Amino acid sequence: MIKLYDTKQRRKVDFIPREEGKVSMYVCGPTVYNRIHLGNARTFISFDMIRRYFEWRGYNVTFVQNVTDVDDKIIAKASEEGRSAADVAKEYTEAFIADMHAAGVAAPTIRPKATEEIDAMIALVQKLIDKGHAYAKEGDVYFDVRSDAHYGSLSGRNIDEMEAGHRELRADGKGVEDRKRDPLDFALWKAAKPGEPSWESPWGLGRPGWHIECSAMSEKYLGLPIDIHGGGADLIFPHHENECAQSECAYDGAFSRYWMHSGMLQINSEKMSKSLGNFLLLHQVLEEARPLALRMLMLQTHYRSPLDFSMERIDEANSALSRIETALENMAWLCKNAQTDAPSALDEKDIEAVVEQTREDFTSAMDDDFNAPAALGCIFTLVGHMNTTLAGKTLSDKDAVCTKHASNLIKELLGVLGMKIEDKTSASYPEETISLAADMADYTGENTNEALSALIEARTSAKAAKDWAKADAIRDGLIELGFIIEDTPQGAKVTYAG
Numbered sequence: 330m331i332k333l334y335d336t337k338q339r340r341k342v343d344f345i346p347r348e349e350g351k352v353s354m355y356v357c358g359p360t361v362y363n364r365i366h367l368g369n370a371r372t373f374i375s376f377d378m379i380r381r382y383f384e385w386r387g388y389n390v391t392f393v394q395n396v397t398d399v400d401d402k403i404i405a406k407a408s409e410e411g412r413s414a415a416d417v418a419k420e421y422t423e424a425f426i427a428d429m430h431a432a433g434v435a436a437p438t439i440r441p442k443a444t445e446e447i448d449a450m451i452a453l454v455q456k457l458i459d460k461g462h463a464y465a466k467e468g469d470v471y472f473d474v475r476s477d478a479h480y481g482s483l484s485g486r487n488i489d490e491m492e493a494g495h496r497e498l499r500a501d502g503k504g505v506e507d508r509k510r511d512p513l514d515f516a517l518w519k520a521a522k523p524g525e526p527s528w529e530s531p532w533g534l535g536r537p538g539w540h541i542e543c544s545a546m547s548e549k550y551l552g553l554p555i556d557i558h559g560g561g562a563d564l565i566f567p568h569h570e571n572e573c574a575q576s577e578c579a580y581d582g583a584f585s586r587y588w589m590h591s592g593m594l595q596i597n598s599e600k601m602s603k604s605l606g607n608f609l610l611l612h613q614v615l616e617e618a619r620p621l622a623l624r625m626l627m628l629q630t631h632y633r634s635p636l637d638f639s640m641e642r643i644d645e646a647n648s649a650l651s652r653i654e655t656a657l658e659n660m661a662w663l664c665k666n667a668q669t670d671a672p673s674a675l676d677e678k679d680i681e682a683v684v685e686q687t688r689e690d691f692t693s694a695m696d697d698d699f700n701a702p703a704a705l706g707c708i709f710t711l712v713g714h715m716n717t718t719l720a721g722k723t724l725s726d727k728d729a730v731c732t733k734h735a736s737n738l739i740k741e742l743l744g745v746l747g748m749k750i751e752d753k754t755s756a757s758y759p760e761e762t763i764s765l766a767a768d769m770a771d772y773t774g775e776n777t778n779e780a781l782s783a784l785i786e787a788r789t790s791a792k793a794a795k796d797w798a799k800a801d802a803i804r805d806g807l808i809e810l811g812f813i814i815e816d817t818p819q820g821a822k823v824t825y826a827g
């Protein structure tokens with residue numbers, strides 16, 4: 330049974346989906362006026378991990394993520410740069426999709442855009458007016474917060490103690506507050522200002538408020554109540570509180586069965602945000618760090634805890650990842666060089682038991698509110714066990730079978746966390762391997778993998794012919810290119826350290 334921390338109930342609860350075997354999830358997407366920063370990426374990577382785990386546990390997941398492509402910030406950027414808001418939104422929507430792909434975040438099942446869902450939003454606003462939860466004023470429409478007896482229940486706020494989330498100013502400088510009946514009321518629909526993108530509505534030309542899009546799209550694409558609504562913890566209030574109020578007042582039922590929020594990514598203990606200017610863009614960080622190292626770093630902290638980011642921590646995460654990769658390469662090499670007639674060197678039962686235990690421990694860690702740090706710990710324990718067990722061994726065919734079970738499990742579990750370890754291919758060896766092989770091994774092809782094999786063979790022949798100078802020259806050349814060479818009873822073992 331998967332347990333998750335539900336923000337609304339403020340405790341860990343059993344996850345019971347509305348429909349057996351299926352999960353409907355909605356995670357608020359970005360406002361597309363800039364490349365996303367690492368803080369945004371943390372939230373999206375967290376929910377990617379959560380989604381992948383549900384899938385691994387056999388659930389059929391429908392994952393909806395919107396793109397907010399009409400908003401004050403997009404309009405401001407467009408006017409600064411003298412182009413249309415649609416143009417700005419298009420550029421950064423495409424960049425967002427590319428950034429997510431680069432970070433190994435799976436695409437959502439459905440990615441609706443606010444500007445393409447205006448009809449659904451207008452219908453929802455009208456419904457709220459008809460039911461007495463909203464009112465139109467001079468082309469704007471506001472949600473009447475006092476009409477919702479449960480307002481504040483998600484964020485745990487008392488309506489009487491609340492301040493208005495933010496003050497917006499009208500283009501003419503007049504406070505929007507005096508159009509609201511209550512300062513806490515929020516805009517469902519905003520009257521158009523000159524030059525802004527706008528749509529026809531029963532209240533005149535205008536555009537939707539921010540919160541209404543998620544209510545409309547959740548209902549349209551998933552049906553209510555959805556299973557899980559997610560986002561960063563900074564969205565709990567006002568965004569999610571307002572989404573919840575709109576949907577529950579319109580449909581007289583629960584909006585989301587569970588609410589999940591990821592903790593903030595921080596720099597020097599301060600939230601990373603565009604407004605504070607302390608942000609690193611995801612694509613810039615990925616120019617310096619491998620996506621897998623970034624994900625390792627993100628998942629080493631529980632998704633709900635704050636995470637302090639630094640480039641040093643990425644280096645540490647990269648080293649941790651390399652430990653796993655080296656162990657996997659070692660296992661692959663030992664299995665490839667297993668000898669049919671060798672005596673058994675391993676306690677097969679012990680390895681199979683450790684493999685099974687790892688699967689169980691990983692599952693219990695992840696079942697416990699997606700405890701990825703503990704789940705990673707299980708993987709590292711297995712890696713350590715295999716390193717110790719395999720040290721200095723020559724494997725029999727039977728030993729190779731259980732060693733493969735262990736390495737396959739390590740790869741499978743990392744895959745569940747969104748870390749797919751690629752088998753080393755020729756593409757990952759340096760091009761110079763080819764010229765070295767041409768010089769030292771008469772190699773004439775273009776493939777770095779073949780070139781490496783030719784070099785290893787040439788070195789073995791040189792040693793057999795007692796041509797030590799040539800054997801050493803090949804070894805030195807390979808070391809120069811980043812290869813590590815170990816001579817073992819089964820021949821030279823060459824790994825690439827990059």
Ligand code: AMP
Nearest residue numbers: 359360368369371372560561593594601
């Ligand atoms: P925005 O484009 O600002 O609406 O943010 C998109 C997503 O990123 C939301 O789910 C936010 O909660 C999340 N987010 C923004 N800043 C951070 C941060 N520093 N750490 C984690 N998540 C964040």
Ligand code: ZN
Nearest residue numbers: 357543568572
């Ligand atoms: Zn939302």
